[in-house]
Amino acid sequence: xxxxxxxxxxxxxxxxxxxxxxxxxxxxxxxxxxxxxxxxxxxxxxxxxxxxxxxxxxxxxxxxxxxxxxxxxxxxxxxxxxxxxxxxxxxxxxxxxxxxxxxxxxxxxxxxxxxxxxxxxxxxxxxxxxxxxxxxxxxxxxxxxxxxxxxxxxxxxxxxxxxxxxxxxxxxxxxxxxxxxxxxxxxxxxxxxxxxxxxxxxxxxxxxxxxxxxxxxxxx
Amino acid sequence: xxxxxxxxxxxxxxxxxxxxxxxxxxxxxxxxxxxxxxxxxxxxxxxxxxxxxxxxxxxxxxxxxxxxxxxxxxxxxxxxxxxxxxxxxxxxxxxxxxxxxxxxxxxxxxxxxxxxxxxxxxxxxxxxxxxxxxxxxxxxxxxxxxxxxxxxxxxxxxxxxxxxxxxxxxxxxxxxxxxxxxxxxxxxxxxxxxxxxxxxxxxxxxxxxxxxxxxxxxxx
Numbered sequence: 505x506x507x508x509x510x511x512x513x514x515x516x517x518x519x520x521x522x523x524x525x526x527x528x529x530x531x532x533x534x535x536x537x538x539x540x541x542x543x544x545x546x547x548x549x550x551x552x553x554x555x556x557x558x559x560x561x562x563x564x565x566x567x568x569x570x571x572x573x574x575x576x577x578x579x580x581x582x583x584x585x586x587x588x589x590x591x592x593x594x595x596x597x598x599x600x601x602x603x604x605x606x607x608x609x610x611x612x613x614x615x616x617x618x619x620x621x622x623x624x625x626x627x628x629x630x631x632x633x634x635x636x637x638x639x640x641x642x643x644x645x646x647x648x649x650x651x652x653x654x655x656x657x658x659x660x661x662x663x664x665x666x667x668x669x670x671x672x673x674x675x676x677x678x679x680x681x682x683x684x685x686x687x688x689x690x691x692x693x694x695x696x697x698x699x700x701x702x703x704x705x706x707x708x709x710x711x712x713x714x715x716x717x718x719x720x721x722x723x724x
Numbered sequence: 725x726x727x728x729x730x731x732x733x734x735x736x737x738x739x740x741x742x743x744x745x746x747x748x749x750x751x752x753x754x755x756x757x758x759x760x761x762x763x764x765x766x767x768x769x770x771x772x773x774x775x776x777x778x779x780x781x782x783x784x785x786x787x788x789x790x791x792x793x794x795x796x797x798x799x800x801x802x803x804x805x806x807x808x809x810x811x812x813x814x815x816x817x818x819x820x821x822x823x824x825x826x827x828x829x830x831x832x833x834x835x836x837x838x839x840x841x842x843x844x845x846x847x848x849x850x851x852x853x854x855x856x857x858x859x860x861x862x863x864x865x866x867x868x869x870x871x872x873x874x875x876x877x878x879x880x881x882x883x884x885x886x887x888x889x890x891x892x893x894x895x896x897x898x899x900x901x902x903x904x905x906x907x908x909x910x911x912x913x914x915x916x917x918x919x920x921x922x923x924x925x926x927x928x929x930x931x932x933x934x935x936x937x938x939x940x941x942x943x944x
Contacts, residue, residue, distance in 0.1 A: 517938040521926035525905060529882070548907040584926050585933025592925075603823035604921075609882075609905055613922045655928055662749070662829075679928040681921065685745060685829055687768040695931040695939045697924040701824075701901065702833045704917040705812075706741035706804050708875055708899040711915040713805025718737040719915045 516557045520580055522547050523554065527577035528613060539570040586614055593619040593653035593677075595668050596660035597627050597637050600683060604659060605633040619652040640668070647675040655679045662686050669694075736777045740800055742767050743774065747797035748833060759790040806834055813839040813873035813897075815888050816880035817847050817857050820903060824879060825853040839872040860888070867895040875899045882906050889914075 526546045530538055540551040547554070558564045561583050565571040581587035592610065594601050597620050604610070605617050621640040622628055628639045638646065646652055656672040658665060658680055665684040672680060672694075679695045682688055688696050707718050746766045750758055760771040767774070778784045781803050785791040801807035812830065814821050817840050824830070825837050841860040842848055848859045858866065866872055876892040878885060878900055885904040892900060892914075899915045902908055908916050927938050 514938045517930055518923070518927060521923045521930070524926055525920070525922060526907075529905070545909075546907060583930075585929045586926055590925070590929055599823040599826040603819040606819040607921070609922055610925075613925070615922065615925050654932070655925065679932055681924055681928065685749070687746075687766060689765075692937075695928050695937060697928055697939050699919060699921055699924055700745070701827070701919055702745055702829055702835065703738070703741045704901055704919060705810070705830075705833070705835050705875065706744055706806055707738060708901065708915050708917055709805045709810055710737055710741070710803075712874070712899050717912075717915060718734045719917050 512560045516560055517584075519547070519549060519553070519557050520561070520584060522549075523557070524577065524580045524584055524586065525613065527571075527573055527580065530573050531577050532612070535573050537570045538573055540565075543571065588614070590615050590655060591618040591653040592616065592655050592657050592681075593621070593643075593647075594635070594657045594659060595621045595640065595643070595672070596658065596664075597622040597624075597632060598659065598661075601657075601659040602632055604657060604683075605635055615655075617653075617657075619646065640671075644671060644675040647672075647677065651676075653677075655681060657681045657683070658688075659683045669696075732780045736780055737804075739767070739769060739773070739777050740781070740804060742769075743777070744797065744800045744804055744806065745833065747791075747793055747800065750793050751797050752832070755793050757790045758793050760785075763791065808834070810835050810875060811838040811873040812836065812875050812877050812901075813841070813863075813867075814855070814877045814879060815841045815860065815863070815892070816878065816884075817842040817844075817852060818879065818881075821877075821879040822852055824877060824903070825855055835875075837873075837877075839866065860891075864891060864895040867892075867897065871896075873897075875901060877901045877903070878908075879903045889916075 540554050544551040544554050564576055564579060578587060592615055594605060594617055617635050620632060620635045620637045621643050622637050623640055627637050630637050656677045658668060660668050662684050665686040666688060669680055669688045669690055673690050682696055682698045685700055685702060690696060711717050711719055760774050764771040764774050784796055784799060798807060812835055814825060814837055837855050840852060840855045840857045841863050842857050843860055847857050850857050876897045878888060880888050882904050885906040886908060889900055889908045889910055893910050902916055902918045905920055905922060910916060931937050931939055
């Protein structure tokens with residue numbers, strides 16, 4: 505198994521994350537074995553693709569017997585680095601931030617909010633979904649002294665996005681899940697994933713307007 | 725201009741949506757002209773890529789003078805089909821659904837919630853962010869009689885996702901923005917975009933664990 509092989513395409517890793525999610529959901533349902541056809545169907549890809557993607561990372565399952573769900577789930581989590589709890593720190597406890605703190609999907613997949621930050625004196629000091637909201641001016645000190653989280657989750661207003669991201673980077677945070685519409689300029693030391701609802705909507709509109717599917721999910 | 729040219733790669737359309745978003749933000753700030761270098765920087769791509777992507781759709785801007793922001797913004801919106809208001813219908817008025825109804829980014833980019841549905845008798849009949857919540861059993865009739873929206877926004881529990889998506893399709897809805905972790909099986913008549921936070925988190929974890937960037941946003 506050689507996860508750092510430069511010949512592993514990014515898209516294969518992205519699909520591994522999709523397989524991990526669906527194997528986790530099957531595992532939670534107590535399902536022990538899944539065929540490559542069934543798993544492919546759940547993930548919206550074809551079975552040959554799954555076999556090809558897995559082959560980048562090793563030998564999994566036995567031909568004709570399907571994949572053992574808990575074992576494959578754990579193997580893929582090890583490859584992804586998600587066979588452990590990752591701690592999240594939210595910045596921006598507005599409507600969206602609150603919804604994220606309360607969203608059950610995070611914890612179910614091993615992502616736990618352990619810190620939250622805001623500016624608003626009405627919000628600072630309150631508990632949301634069991635997480636105490638601290639003032640954003642305390643963030644750097646808290647991260648440096650106690651490393652309360654691994655990944656910063658950005659749900660601030662667009663105009664604050666870059667400056668808050670800079671503060672996260674300056675405090676030593678290396679990964680940001682960005683819910684703002686801004687593209688962050690942070691250099692190669694910080695990994696950023698953007699969750700942009702409106703770009704996705706534009707693609708639905710293009711598909712409907714032109715009758716030409718540019719969405720990411722292939723029809724099933 | 726030939727938007728249906730099969731040689732236009734999907735990824736070019738996806739980037740056009742990104743350009744549309746940033747040109748819209750610049751336009752809102754009253755900025756009249758942007759160089760390809762500045763626009764590229766905002767979008768996190770290189771200037772040659774923007775020129776190449778735009779060339780699929782026509783001739784825009786004058787070399788050396790930059791792009792006229794309002795004109796290019798409108799041209800790209802016309803290409804994407806987003807030079808009009810699109811109406812959204814939310815299904816699932818929980819924490820996330822409420823946050824989406826209140827999220828200013830949608831309306832700022834021409835996406836307006838005009839209907840919302842839930843099962844919970846405590847929620848049905850209430851107003852959230854000016855939108856009246858109807859019972860999900862009224863959905864099909866409302867869509868068939870009044871076509872209150874173009875795009876269904878799915879924020880229900882995972883176990884309800886497929887059945888609600890089936891009801892949207894059965895009612896004539898052709899596009900779904902899916903906030904559940906499930907991959908929907910709807911066939912080629914419905915366009916689906918998935919907004920999956922946890923897959924994005926898995927990719928951040930892989931990048932941090934292996935020191936190998938598999939995120940979508942290239943470092944800036």
